[in-house]
Amino acid sequence: MINRRDFLRLTGTGALSMLAGGPFAGGRSAWASEEQAFQPDVELSLRAAPTEAAILPGAPSQVWSFRGDLIKGPAGALQPMPASYLGPTIRVRRGQKVRIHFINDLPQESIVHWHGLHVPAEMDGHPRDVIETGQRFTYEFEVRNRAGTYWYHPHPHAKTGLQVYAGLAGMFIVDDAAEDRLDLPRGEHDLSLVIQDRLFNPDNQLVYLTHHMDRMTGFVGERILVNGRAAFRQAVAGRPYRLRLLNGSNARIYRLAWSDGRPLTVIGSDGGLLEKPLSMDTVMLGPAERVELWVDFGRWGKNQEAVLVSKFIDLAAVSALPGMGRMGPRRGMMGTGVMPNGAPHTLARFQVTSREGRGAELPERLSPREAFESPPPDDDRPVRRFEFAMNHMRGTINNRIFEMAGVAEEETVALNTSEIWEFVNRGGMPPLPHPIHVHGLQFKVLGRLGAPFGDVLDQGWKDTVLLMPGERVRLQMRFTDYPGLFLYHCHNLEHEDMGMMRNYYVRA
Ligand code: C2O
Ligand code: CU
Ligand code: CU
DSSP: OOOHHHHHIIIIIHHHHHHHSSTTOSHHHHHHHHHTTOOOSEEEEEEEEEEEEOOSSSSOEEEEEEEEEEEESOGGGEEOOTTSSSOOEEEEETTOEEEEEEEEOSSSOBOEEEETOOOOGGGSOOGGGOBOTTOEEEEEEEOOSOSEEEEEEEOOTTTHHHHHHTTOOEEEEEEOHHHHTSOOOOGGGEEEEEEEEEOBOTTSOBOOOOSTTHHHHOOOOSEEEETTEESOEEEEESSEEEEEEEEOOSSOOEEEEETTOOOEEEEEETTEEEEEEEEESOEEEOTTOEEEEEEEGGGSOTTOEEEEEEOOOOTTGGGGSTTSOSOOOOGGGSOSSSSOTTOOEEEEEEEEEEOOOOOOOOOSOOSOGGGGOOOOOOTTOOOEEEEEEEETTEEEETTBOOOSSOOOGGGEEETTEEEEEEEEEEEESSOOOEEEEESSOOBEEEEEEOOTTSOOOOOSOBSEEEEOTTOEEEEEEEEOSOOEEEEEEEOSHHHHHTTOEEEEEEEO
16 A cells, blocks of 8 residues: 555655655755655744844944744744844754744845754755845754754855854754753753854944955954853852853854863763763864853852953964974964954853852763764775865865865765765965864764864864864764765855865765
């Protein structure tokens, strides 16, 4: 007996999937028939439009912002970021099916990407899928990632930097049963902090790309905003909290620390919880990377302030790495503002207002070892090597720049295989840091050569790795479920917009 759904699967989607390798791979016509079978658990709309936000005292700032509306699903699936230009936090559970209608009311083309999520290529927000002003793009996917802190932002080619800078970004948090079983702080004790830097003119308006070097170095602002707010302060109780930190900046790198020198308790990275908590004095956080901290504010006294800072990063010193040549970035080249990239900053102040109860202890084990198992590379597969370098002031990947649909043979992999990828920051002129991100999957960092600051967080599942000039990392990659065209690129958004981005193709 063949019912109607099976019939569609055999004739429509199924037949196409034999050609293209999966139920989601057949393009729009196949999608149309699959649509009837897709029953979302959560459905919402995200509208991107110009608006204004009160960021600094005085005049409001013109921004671009995502507005969300929940159409179906539990109320917690869409949570506004209070008093902020940032988009609402989308919060779903692993296994849920999600439908999101993106409506573009910006004066230019756009498309939304779900950073860190493992979704079909057609749902990933590739720049070739941009929609024009007034149009709508409907995403449908199942949440297959483990619990963790992901995010979303626009991805139109050559305009991502501007659109994110103008205010378009939001958190995408996934919960799952494995995490539920742990006694981690929840609800109001589970805080997201999106760290971004911005430059304002005297009328409180955002300023972007002021100097001809800004594109080459990546744009850095003078003022740090957390969750879209200047001089971020938060009242907290004297008890444990979970802090989810996202570096949502275009190009600025942070070196996180508590101002009083006590170590950070790290519990998670890009792709969710680590196996065990880690104690680190500082953590480097490149653009797009996430880190989760556990902190017991009870260890500060009542009415005391816990201050999260970013410590000085001597980016000029990394050019002295062996083999890099003597020409490094002069300090003035690391961003042209008065606060160059690597400058120290205060990020957030937490005021301990009460000595409320103790809250649960930090669990000794956060995830089972099996959660990090990844099949070893198939033995006939050589290490695939990618060189990131500045060439005539423009970022390149193996000497290439972005082509909308272009993909080289060395960028083609096979579905259901494992490989080792090696990323090398070759430096070039000038040698700059590059935070490299891969779409469509989470990888594991097998090893790193370099790490001049010694405080990188390579543990757990990752989708973005920060590479200083001369550094090299080896990653374990696994291509599952979804064939098609995915991106990998530098997440310094000015580098990305100038073409330091390429496709890789997963062949079915
Ligand atoms: Cu966060 Cu290709 O991006
Ligand atoms: Cu991404
Ligand atoms: Cu770069």
